[in-house]
Amino acid sequence: MGIFATVLLVYWPALSGTFIWDDDGHVTRPELRSLAGLGRIWFELGATQQYYPVLHSAFWLEQFAFGDAPAGYHLLNVLLHATAACLFAQVLRRLNVAGAWFAALLFALHPVCVESVAWISEQKNTLSTVLYLLAALAYLRFDRERRGRDYGWATFFFFLAVGTKTVSGTLPAALLVIFWWQRGRVELRRDVAPLAPWFALAGVAGGLTAWVEHTLVGAAHNEFAFDLVQRGLLASRVIWFYLGKLVLPVDLMFVYPRWNVDASQAWQYIFPAGLLLLAFVAWRGRADRGPVAAGLIFAGSLFPALGFVNVFPFVYSFVADHFQYLASLAVFALAGAGWARSFARRRRWEAPAFSVGVLAVLAVLTWRQSATYRDVFTLYENTLEKNPEAWMPHNNLGNALVRAGRVEEAMPHFEAALRLRPKSAEIENNFGFALLSLRQPAAALPHFERALRLWPEYVFAGNNLGLALIELERAGEAEEALRRTLGLKPGYPEAHFNLGRALRAQNKTAEAAGHFAEAARLRPGNVETELNLAIALALAQRSAEAFPHFERAVRLAPKRADIRNIYGSALQLDGRLDEAIAQFRDALELSPRSAEIHANLGEALRKAGRNDEAARQFTEAARLGGRN
Secondary structure, X not given: OHHHHHHHHHOHHHHOOOOOHHHHHOOOOHHHOOHHHHHHHHHOOOOOOOOOHHHHHHHHHHHHHXXXXXXXXXXXXXXXXXXXXXXXXXXXXXXXXXXXXXXXXXXXXXXXXXXXXXXXXXXXXXXXXXXXXXXXXHHHHHHHHOOHHHHHHHHHHHHHHHHHOHHHHHHHHHHHHHHHHHHOOOOHHHHHHHHHHHHHHHHHHHHHHHHHHHHHHOOOOHHHOOOHHHHHHHHHHHHHHHHHHHHOOOOOOOOOOOOOOOOOOHXXXXXXXXXXXXXXXXXXXXXXXXXXHHHHHHHHHHHHHOOOOOOHHHHOOOOOHHHHOOOHHHHHHHHHHHHHHHOOOOOOOHHHHHHHHHHHHHHHHHHHHHHOOOOHHHHHHHHHHHOOOOHHHHHHHHHHHHHXXXXXXXXXXXXXXXXXXXXXXXHHHHHHHHHHHOOOHHHHHHHHHHHHHHOOOOHHHHHHHHHHHHHOOOHHHHHHHHHHHHHHOOOOHHHHHHHHHHHHHOOOHHHHHHXXXXXXXXXOOOHHHHHHHHHXXXXXXXXXXXXXXXXXXXXXXXXXXXXXXXXXXXXXXXOOHHHHHHHHHHHHHHOOOOHHHHHHHHHHHHHOOOHHHHHHHHHHHHHHOOOO
């Protein structure tokens, strides 16, 4: 319980944090919050941001518990981190590694872990590590007692871990390193054969993740065009960087500077040379196999993030704290063993004093670091203070300001982002959307066109291009752009919605209704979709089908007078005057100074033969003079 209390204390500032960056791509979207949505999570590539079905199944369950309130997700992530620290101690004790609890506390309180714990999206790290360690514990028990039940549990937890984050697939290799460390050899029949299915599963999962990163996420731009020498230089530098942050956790930031990997610069060969020297020294002292084993597990667990496989975050930086969350366990285990050995023959008070001092410093650093994840504005402003030449925080801070309605404040950030990264389709698209938010579709249009020239398959820019053309009353061109977008991504609800708008503007109401219906199917519970579908059906003289969608729109947004006003007009055209009058009266309660609603109510009352009441409404409409 001590670890849980301590971890909750140092992560207290993060518990009140909001959603940041891509949290909305992980917390289950409305269209996936059903049994059918759970099926899509498992069997439809692209239904979620990454194909991690166990992770997104966990988020699916959490959505029922926490809804859209971030506090529950933050608390769960902190508890998972504390659980992982306790399981880590149990694994080390099972392996008879001295200093197990000190190593676990280093992991629990180290500020490098903050990014994984305070960022809701990185539940993939905390949850997969818990499952990874459960699988390791069960397999170590199987290795000792050779019971099929233990092997079954170990395989079950390993499957869940890989389905949460693919880096967990490094576990079978780590187990072989552990067996070599324990026994000085690895036996094919005893050690390798039982893990063969695990290696196969890890290989399939790793290949699928790499394909998703390349094909669906977009890790295929010029930023990833490195030859083998460059990738070797990058990998060695990444390893040294992560080791450095574990030893001296200062200047931690959400986005680190992106290095220039240049094989023609002699100084960049210092990193691989240093690794080779370190490996040579460790191997010369291999009578104690611990440091070699820890190094192999550390580098092996980092392998997916070393640069040999393209991952999308490399667009921003080649390193990130959350990439070494799992790998850091090997270094903490070595540090714990070294601590125990160093203080074995010292005075009794020295070990506790040193431990408390080190852990207290780490706890303070973690508490301070977790506070930077309070909200997107704090996070990105903190990042830009430390790394002012990073384009991504400028871009993301601009997006956050647009969402907050502070569009004018966002513009300098988009300008800075474009200056730092002038050929970015993403920034061009976001800049254009900000201009759309300022009701400047003519100024936005060139940004979307440039984005599509840079990345013709960029569906978000294609959708926004269609939206700008609709605002410019160029519905035919908008239709063409949106059909092209849907050809690239047929299940894109916003594009179906906007295509419906473009078609309705051309009086193609029946076809428009079909696209609004598809948008409603793909994005259930969206008030604008329901409202526009209802309007399209009403215009197509399919009133019986339209009214249930009007009712849904009213239920989704009961405080919106405009919806009730439009619904009342549709009811009036259908001759359902009493229901129309009721809707208009409800609308007036919400917007009593609307001349339009007073006039509409007056017309419905006149048609119902209630002329005196109608006259009063017409008089009030005239008095208001069109003011809303």
